[in-house]
Amino acid sequence: MKEHTVTARSNDSARDIPEATVARLPVYLRALVALAEQQISTCSSEELAAAAGVNSAKLRKDLSYLGSYGTRGVGYDVDYLRYQIAREIGVTQDWPVVIVGIGNLGHALANFSGFRSRGFRVVGLLDADPDMKDQTVAGLQVRPFDDLPEIATENGVAIGVIAVPAVAAQDVADALVAAGITSILNFAPTVLSVPERVDVRKVDLSIELQILAYHEQRKAVQTL
Amino acid sequence: MKEHTVTARSNDSARDIPEATVARLPVYLRALVALAEQQISTCSSEELAAAAGVNSAKLRKDLSYLGSYGTRGVGYDVDYLRYQIAREIGVTQDWPVVIVGIGNLGHALANFSGFRSRGFRVVGLLDADPDMKDQTVAGLQVRPFDDLPEIATENGVAIGVIAVPAVAAQDVADALVAAGITSILNFAPTVLSVPERVDVRKVDLSIELQILAYHEQRKAVQTL
DNA sequence: AGGAGTTTGTGAACGGGAGAACAAAACGAG
DNA sequence: CTCGTTTTGTTCTCCCGTTCACAAACTCCT
Numbered sequence A, B: 001m002k003e004h005t006v007t008a009r010s011n012d013s014a015r016d017i018p019e020a021t022v023a024r025l026p027v028y029l030r031a032l033v034a035l036a037e038q039q040i041s042t043c044s045s046e047e048l049a050a051a052a053g054v055n056s057a058k059l060r061k062d063l064s065y066l067g068s069y070g071t072r073g074v075g076y077d078v079d080y081l082r083y084q085i086a087r088e089i090g091v092t093q094d095w096p097v098v099i100v101g102i103g104n105l106g107h108a109l110a111n112f113s114g115f116r117s118r119g120f121r122v123v124g125l126l127d128a129d130p131d132m133k134d135q136t137v138a139g140l141q142v143r144p145f146d147d148l149p150e151i152a153t154e155n156g157v158a159i160g161v162i163a164v165p166a167v168a169a170q171d172v173a174d175a176l177v178a179a180g181i182t183s184i185l186n187f188a189p190t191v192l193s194v195p196e197r198v199d200v201r202k203v204d205l206s207i208e209l210q211i212l213a214y215h216e217q218r219k220a221v222q223t224l
Numbered sequence C: 001a002g003g004a005g006t007t008t009g010t011g012a013a014c015g016g017g018a019g020a021a022c023a024a025a026a027c028g029a030g
Numbered sequence D: 001c002t003c004g005t006t007t008t009g010t011t012c013t014c015c016c017g018t019t020c021a022c023a024a025a026c027t028c029c030t
Helices: A017-035 A045-052 A056-068 A077-087 A104-111 A145-155 A166-178 A203-224 B020-037 B045-052 B054-068 B078-089 B104-110 B143-154 B166-178 B205-222
Strands: A076-078 A095-100 A118-128 A138-143 A158-163 A183-186 A199-202 B074-077 B094-101 B119-127 B139-144 B157-162 B183-186 B197-203
Touching: A017 A056, A017 A077, A017 B205, A045 A056, A045 A076, A056 A077, A076 A077, A077 A138, A077 B205, A095 A104, A095 A138, A095 A145, A095 A166, A095 B205, A104 A118, A104 B104, A104 B166, A118 A145, A118 B205, A138 A145, A138 B020, A138 B074, A145 A166, A158 A166, A158 B205, A166 A183, A183 B205, A199 B205, A203 B020, A203 B094, A203 B119, A203 B157, A203 B183, A203 B197, B020 B045, B020 B054, B020 B078, B054 B078, B074 B078, B094 B104, B094 B143, B094 B166, B104 B119, B104 B157, B119 B143, B143 B166, B157 B166
Parallel strands: A095 A118, A095 A158, A118 A138, A158 A183, A183 A199, B094 B119, B094 B157, B119 B139, B157 B183, B183 B197
Antiparallel strands: none
């Protein structure tokens, strides 16, 4: 195989990758890690697409937004592509993260192993309930919610996770924004209003279930 | 206000609602419930759109797929619209659900109050670990994974939730399908392969975080 | 009853993403 | 060195979804 000629627009990072593509890059990354673990060093777009559960044409188009990291007639070098995607996403560095709300869900999130292994590091567990203060979860002491500004500035935290009940979510979001956080992952079933510059993504169990219910209902009607 | 003339194509349910609209209907439903709790009986598309965090034109177009449930010059009757959306989604009835994998996440899911209040009822908690067998979570006894077929057929379960580690997810999915389940909500970070007729939705924490990281990185670069 | 003021429902324009299909590039065999 | 094979990168077309903008429909006031 020839050396990787860097056709890549290496660091003039102004090109815009479509949002739909950005959402799939982590999937590709995970598939590549799995292939690497199986000692597979090269793969075709067809193979990688199968592992990621997408169409191969779509995969190639997605990758083409990053640059030209494959070799025609051969395929992709697993480790090389993996690094390039990781770099593009930004998970070659470690992102400090705070989790607010250490209830059942917060517990589960704090213990989630995928954090550490994928470029994220939990630097703070916060809960408003003073009874939680002395508890240790996942090797980290739970701290009072008021410590947020301190923790955030100390660690340069940019990403916050909201795992509190719906009624408290907006207040927490406001506090996160005030503490300088610019990306929020919201597990509370509420619409958050935040300044333009802040990114919010939501994960909502009951919405997902309701979508499933809709399709389930249609299946039921159709088979009548 | 005039009586609601049913322009609605009441039960010839074959019309297809765009997927993007289906995904927003639960959000509208939640917003309507919130309005109803505030004793608000009527709202305009503008108000409802604000509560749901979307554009009002989009809201109106979405609702128009269900029928014509508003009154020009007036707005929407909150309770009436709420019922119509609930009926369309299929959450006027109760959907039995099984949860597989009672680890940290499964625990959190089992205790999630939004299940009950939104048309879903947990009828089974399953875990392969025999040590879990005697435990009671959220008022329900954890049962061995092998009981799945029995529980599923007994309760007519159509929806299953996977909250097991990634390596076990595909096996669990296969078992769910074999037990007659046709909708799966997957929390494991894996691509599941299932028969065509089975719907799968995935919730993936680390993907969401990576998407945030990407945007975060871009912000950082832009401000240099 | 009629006109002014609101607000819905929808037609039409527009933009972005998905997939097919193909040209360009690399490799290997002879 | 040339030809055939493989597989990428990209162009083109189609479809879905978003948004604008406006006519239709309803209320209220005079």
